Amino acid sequence: MLPSRYCDRVTEQPRQPVTIYDVAKAAGVAPSTVSRTFARPGRVNAETAERIRQIAQQLGYRANPVGQAPSTNRTHLLGLMVADVANPFHAQLTRGAQVAATEAGYELLLADSRESALRERAALERLVPVVEGFIIGVSRMPDNALRTIAKQRPMVVLNRELRGVPSVVMDNPSGMRAALDHLQALGHESVTYVAGPEASYADGVRFRTLRDHGAAVGLHTHRVGPFLPTFEGGLKAAEQLAERPPTAVIAYNDLVAVGVINGLRRAGLKVPEHVSVIGFDDILIARLVTPSLTTVSSPSRQMGITAVGNVLAMIKGARPANTEAMVMPVQLKVRESTGQRRRKRVSPALGTIIVSGSSS
């Protein structure tokens, strides 16, 4: 009797996969006919095709994309770039992209830059020959570098505007304006923006809108940062904020906002009593923390789906019709982290003293 591991080996049947040649031989036709049966159905006699399909089935033939790739230049692979899959916003986006890709018969290659433009660039360049198109979910790369990649493969960018490259963006300006108006309606006269990554396009748009709209409606605006777009980043920001506490804060995203709230609490400041806080994204956490977070909600998952739809269209040959971004609607979800501004209590017993009003 053979040693057992030999038996194991035999049992495992490491038979190698069936190819079109095997099928062709079994069916008594040329390999090309088998190929056509699967790649160009209709270009082969219905009966022949049926017979071939049957035999292929019996033999357990499965078309091998790796074989088709070199000659067709089609790998059925899409590259998705994010800066951190563990960030819930990115995860949702990834989920959407994944589902859409699968439905279209594509697989998703996940790339995670970990907030580094260098890593991002390296990954993109590695993937260029491998994928048919890119979805840039989140990018930390400068425009030019990104455009260089876009020249080589169909690309759709999210939350970013890049001349010549189709993009899907959430309506950051509207969201920011709604946030500011909301704070103003609550009596706030000044707002501090807690900035995210400097290389973030969304961060830029959000801050500029804050500044401009703030000026337009007579709100004083300030900015601290940049900070990491994480809970820890928010904690850090809070330390800085606590030195001269603002009455209202808008954070780059929910993770930062929640970090800010926790950090402020450690410093003895209450939200929303002392400070109102608003975030961006509306991740699950926003609903669950106490106080629940007022935030600008965006359809992250849908954006992933839409982006994939667009790259696929480009892959099929569609040229981006217009250079304008697809704008996805946002919604300000008012929750518990924002409240009426309390006047500065110089002496609680004496009531309030209005300290605002100085021109900027």
Place this chain on the structure above:
Amino acid sequence: MLPSRYCDRVTEQPRQPVTIYDVAKAAGVAPSTVSRTFARPGRVNAETAERIRQIAQQLGYRANPVGQAPSTNRTHLLGLMVADVANPFHAQLTRGAQVAATEAGYELLLADSRESALRERAALERLVPVVEGFIIGVSRMPDNALRTIAKQRPMVVLNRELRGVPSVVMDNPSGMRAALDHLQALGHESVTYVAGPEASYADGVRFRTLRDHGAAVGLHTHRVGPFLPTFEGGLKAAEQLAERPPTAVIAYNDLVAVGVINGLRRAGLKVPEHVSVIGFDDILIARLVTPSLTTVSSPSRQMGITAVGNVLAMIKGARPANTEAMVMPVQLKVRESTGQRRRKRVSPALGTIIVSGSSS
């Protein structure tokens, strides 16, 4: 003057990528020599190699994995299966796997079964010819089906034990025992388990340990479910729990636990005053909700890294030495969602009446 879009086309320079043939011609050598220069350095004269490398550099040659794949059977692709990337536990695991894969020169193909065994199976079969190995982060497939795939490609499974397939598991039994002991120390005499997906291996292990260890230490145990492993699943579970509120609950994971807490609150039950709740995973949310969640913490990211390390070893030819799972340590993080058991108040004024003690 030409229409602008024509100019654009010209500017775009859709030059196609340089191949080894281009380099070979420029260097005056045979394509095979160029190939060797990159694939088998050392098998070519040092000077020649250097010259070729230089010319390749100038021409902008980049080895194309798609070309190498058919003949080498190496795609540099790894498949990662999860049941829902948007689940923070899965996202962390994905992050770990992604980083480890990139560092090893591999790309990660993300597959998301959306909690469906059918979709999972279809995805796995599609990927078999494409990837060099699989990391099954989360599976809803039956053992046999999974093993069929494992026969075709190196595979490592997470949080699952599958004869003949190496696995990385968190120490669920220890975690569950710690949770039960903790509850018992707080005076609880009965614990209800809120089950996750029936097809989840972790769910099975957790429940069985609960039952067995509960019996061993004299805790009454119950089970409700299955429920979706999400916040919404937890809400649903709470509705059911609220009918006959237990004093202590252990949920399949943190998402469910947080859902349970919120659902109980809607039903007028307070955590931990009326009900103690424990989760699994220790996702960020667990620290941030109020009350913060007592949970069994596991190194999700590290598990992803470890798993990738192991598949890579198998790809390089290592045969799994022993069939025993790599067990990752867990830690019970005691937070605010668990507390001393309050006796049932039949009539608050009269004090407490002890209702427990009936044998199961």
Place this chain on the structure above:
DNA sequence: TTGAAAGCGCTAACAT
């Protein structure tokens, strides 16, 4: 050490 040639699994242009 290098080149010529065959081949990976499949597709595609060209015949028939």
Place this chain on the structure above:
DNA sequence: ATGTTAGCGCTTTCAA
């Protein structure tokens, strides 16, 4: 409608 023959980009015998 089908077979024959290249060929995709690269690797890998096999000679030289």
